Amino acid sequence: MTATTFDPIAARPAPAKTSGAAEWIRANLFGDWTTGLMTLLVGGALLYAVTHVLSWAVFRAAWLPDHNACRVEGVGACWGVVAEKYRFILFGRYPFEEQWRALAATLLMLCLLVASCTRAFWRPWLVVLWAVVLGIFFALMYGNVMGLPKVETDRWGGLPLTILLASLSITLAFPIAVGVALGRRSNLPAIRAVCTVYVELIRGVPLISVLFMASFMFPLFMPEGFSIDVLIRVLAGITLFAAAYLAEVIRGGLQAIPKGQLEAAATLGLSYWQTQKKIVLPQALAMVVPSIMNNFIGLFKDTSLVTIVSLYELTGALSLAINSDANWRPFKLEGYLFIALIYFAFCFSMSRYSLWVEKQVNKGQAR
């Protein structure tokens, strides 16, 4: 009998680390030779581009509002154009000494928008809040009350106009869109036809033609001697346009409601309107909140089109500020980058918010 000796198996090596910076880099950047090669190529190109852009935009840039400094050989970006013109870019032709009003109005609208995105404010009185804030916004911008001098709407411009157009048109478009979406799913053929024609007609044409219509043709449609401010006309045009797209989004939500819900409501004896109000719409709308947000982002960007019909919102104000100034005209690109950054800041934060909402909605679904 041989003595059994304890013969331990050699300890196995620890498994390869799969976490940590070095490992992540190995897995994600140098997985195999193709990935590695690509990393080197793309990384090299990126490094090249980034250093050049940084050098142009930061290290060699001229920051002071002096156009002669921008013309010196070897100077990169001329941010002086922003330093010189930022008030004109942000507020357009709004009277210079009254621009605090435009600023206050803009901040107020921004607060309202942020508030509307916060859960604590999702109460019926939010509607009242909107009405009040819009009232104050108009009072501040238009003046003629409490000793504020009157500022005609044709002098409104820049960021306040952009925000006003976007938020007011989506707000006004919403009820229309709900109506049209319900109409398109109605079983009354005439109503269905009217709604379908409206949606398809609007979605088939570009916004700019709707704006042209609002600005060139609309006055001809009205009775003689009846004229509406061009801002209101453009606002109406954008609203009708946005409503068609929004209606399709909401219709998507309505379609996703299982038929059983409707049947259950009918069993309970609810009328059509009760069913829609209490059963269908709350579910459908909650489902499409992210899409509505995306729609709003699109609309926010689309407001830049009103510059084509001579309303000077952010994009238009920039063109106005720089195109008519020979000293700064060569530095338009920097101006464009500046407002692109503003648009980006707004749209990016909204899209992040939309993602957050999507998660919230899905949380409710995944019980």
Added chain:
Amino acid sequence: MAFSQLRLAAAAAATLAALLAMPAYAGKTLDAVKSRGQVVCGVSTGLAGFSQADSSGKWSGLDVDVCRALAAAVLNDPEKVKYVPLSAPQRFTALQSGEVDVLPRNTTFTLTRDASLGLSVTTVNYYDGQGFMVPVKTKIKSAKLLKGQTVCVQSGTTTEKNLADFSKANNLNIKPVVFDKLEAANAAYFSGRCIAYTTDASGLASIRAKEAKDPKEHLVLPELISKEPLGPMVRRGDDEWFAIVKWVLYGMLEAEEYGVTQANVDQMKASSPDPVVMRLLGGGNEDTGKLLGLEKDWMARAIKAVGNYGESFERNVGSKSALNLPRGLNNLWNKGGLMYAYPVR
């Protein structure tokens, strides 16, 4: 519930019907202007010397002076004007639809515009012709050398058509780059996208003086390829208003001819021995204003506000301005120009 909705629908229908029956005022622009207390004036989006707003939003220029003179004559206050800046494609519909009362927007009078747009041309306040501007460094000295070149032009103008005619007549094959905004066209020319810029010679002078980094770097070519009589337009079908606009302009010319100026208008009105001057300014017994539906001293007010035509010209586009345009065709008829006012009597 159905009933309440029916009622709602009925109410909506009633409102619609009420809107339909809304009393449309039949072209009484003068009444509208008086009741509104404002002349709504369609001007360009910014052409120095003709109509341009400064940074505080105050408008000035030869065309703006027409509005100011009108407001002074009708409302006794040259400041009671609302200026509506219009791009070239917008201007006619704005006037047609009643958005503006009068359109003094360096607009050329043509047959088509007079006959088919529902507009009436009043009288010319600037005789112009279309020219070309090129950078000096191109060394182009004549428009005929623009063969096959790109030319920046604003869309919807007579300019665009004249350019086509000129190109065709001289077999130049000019390529137009068309922008619907003046600012965009300017920017494109100054960036070097086009070899030449074309518009009315006065407009070129204005753009060269105000928009160029260094006016000396740009040359306005000597050829004028068209006749461009510019002046205010009004809506068709309102002869009273048409007459007022026309006679305010004639009055300014008449004032220059008889030596009435902004400075001496009060004194002349009180004590001029010349019956023509007394008629013009409403100093004597004859009331020219009444015939137009205005007050007796309508022209005196207008001249007090903007001066006579010569003063307005020199201040805005002539020797006292950056444009420094010669009077040329725009001089009075008895000084070798075309400006000839019908007698105010």
Added chain:
Amino acid sequence: MTRRPPPAKKVWTWRSRALRGLVYQLIAVLAVGLGVWWLASNTMHNMQVRGIQSGFDFLGRPAGFDIGESLYEFDSGQPYWRAFLIGLTNTLRVALIGIVLSTLLGTLLGVGRFSRNALVRGLCYAYVEFVRNVPVLLQLLMWYVFFAEVLPTAADAWTFGPLFLSKGGLSFPIPIWEAGHLWGVSGLLAGAVLAFAYRRWSFRTFEATGQPRSLFWVPLAVFVLVGVLGWAAGGAPAHFNSPVKGEFSIEQGGSLTPEFLAVVLGLSIYTAAFIAEVVRAGIQSVVRGQGEAAAALGLSPGQSMRLVRLPQALRVIIPPLTNQYLNLTKNSSLAVAIGYPEVVSIATTSLNQTGRAVECISIVMLVYLTTSLTTSFFMNWYNRRAAIKER
């Protein structure tokens, strides 16, 4: 409790659903009809009172203006309808090229989001986020600034071989047509037939024997090779109309204007970001098991994407892709802001020359409606083809 009988199908009492439905519909139709009639009568009245001429008769009159760029000759003596036609071809030209470019770029970016390389993934993500959060009009204006302002004048144009890039646009040589080219064209035709035949044959042998053969590269090589052979047989004519630097501009050769380049690039780059998202969502919708199964069969990641995941994703991709194509076409109307003579630009010019606002804007709307409906019709047809064939 007794069970009530179900209500009769249609009861025409005052409170019945059927009657109410009828009333609602009547009201709706009446309101819409009344509104349209009101607007139309106002317009008629306004036009009559002011003596504004209306009607589409102006389309037959000479336009009187020139158009900067067109696919075929246009002269100011030609009628308005031809001017509109040029506007339309210019719109379609931008739309078609934009659709091709944005689809290629967008697919690459969308697929890039699934790359194993983190750098590529990150870049694709950054591209999408940056590009789609800035208004397309602003991007077009920026591109135009680049082409018209940043680029040098024609005198010191950037030269890449025979290509010139300057404020005058991109100039390139174009071959001069000669009889020998006919041989080249027939060579290409023959090559296409051969390539197609080879493809069919190799597909059939693959189905029969499982022997994989190239379905793309070999046919392509056949196509090009036979084309080149034909061209050589024709005497290899190679005379080019090359651009040369003139005094103020690049002369001769073919050229693309900066307006066209700015519109095409701007729209393609913008739309590509959206297409990338559509492609990403489509690929994500393919169940995981498909990719795993492909890996188990020994397909490389590239093959798995190309042969397994992308074709299945296509079903999810096509409907939203159609929307993006339509958006691109509609967005091409923004070209009016940078002076590209597409249909909106022609319409605003005509509107101002003739004063026919209603007519000109109706034409624009009609053009876009037709284009939109045609595109969606075509894409729906394709979608039906790509849909799962349930057996």
